[in-house]
Amino acid sequence: xxxxxxxxxxxxxxxxxxxxxxxxxxxxxxxxxxxxxxxxxxxxxxxxxxxxxxxxxxxxxxxxxxxxxxxxxxxxxxxxxxxxxxxxxxxxxxxxxxxxxxxxxxxxxxxxxxxxxxxxxxxxxxxxxxxxxxxxxxxxxxxxxxxxxxxxxxxxxxxxxxxxxxxxxxxxxxxxxxxxxxxxxxxx
DNA sequence: AGCGGGATTTTCT
DNA sequence: GAAAATCCCGCTT
Numbered sequence: 001x002x003x004x005x006x007x008x009x010x011x012x013x014x015x016x017x018x019x020x021x022x023x024x025x026x027x028x029x030x031x032x033x034x035x036x037x038x039x040x041x042x043x044x045x046x047x048x049x050x051x052x053x054x055x056x057x058x059x060x061x062x063x064x065x066x067x068x069x070x071x072x073x074x075x076x077x078x079x080x081x082x083x084x085x086x087x088x089x090x091x092x093x094x095x096x097x098x099x100x101x102x103x104x105x106x107x108x109x110x111x112x113x114x115x116x117x118x119x120x121x122x123x124x125x126x127x128x129x130x131x132x133x134x135x136x137x138x139x140x141x142x143x144x145x146x147x148x149x150x151x152x153x154x155x156x157x158x159x160x161x162x163x164x165x166x167x168x169x170x171x172x173x174x175x176x177x178x179x180x181x182x183x184x185x186x187x188x
Numbered sequence: 189a190g191c192g193g194g195a196t197t198t199t200c201t
Numbered sequence: 202g203a204a205a206a207t208c209c210c211g212c213t214t
Binding site for chain 1: 204205206207208
């Protein structure tokens with residue numbers, strides 16, 4: 001069991017810290033492994049966050065213990081996934097916006113029907129690539145078919161920090177982080 | 189390469 | 202009833 005206690009820190013601290021970490025997924029008898037290359041922080045005091053309007057059936061997982069997966073459905077057809085962070089009863093999470101496939105690339109591209117960066121360079125794309133849907137909401141990332149494997153923190157010189165994508169509220173807060181120059185980042 | 193529109197349904201006002 | 206932490210396709214430069 002890997003040590004995920006750092007996930008109790010605030011979202012804006014954890015978001016850059018998750019860059020370079022590994023997600024390992026077991027599905028259809030195969031093991032997939034990807035590297036996180038782009039993240040965004042969401043906090044309950046942040047108007048762009050689903051948790052801003054309080055604890056609801058949808059946001060319940062965000063207010064639970066850190067180290068769980070928060071999966072939401074949007075635009076009538078897409079799933080996006082977050083790592084729940086912060087203390088229990090505090091609604092915060094880090095959106096995984098893009099990943100770089102390391103192992104099981106063929107399986108990932110087949111599930112997506114796309115190849116290369118198009119397979120995983122977006123939050124809904126990577127969920128489809130890793131077969132993540134509502135059934136995975138609340139999943140404990142320490143164990144089971146989807147695990148978070150911590151890697152050493154990247155130097156800040158390797159990370160670009162900028163504003164988040166696709167939001168209208170609090171659009172000026174620079175809580176998007178990505179690995180500078182990585183081709184799987186969703187937008188430059 | 190960049191823009192515009194359509195898809196499609198959950199969630200909250 | 203409107204908006205939504207998006208993606209894909211087709212059309213224009």
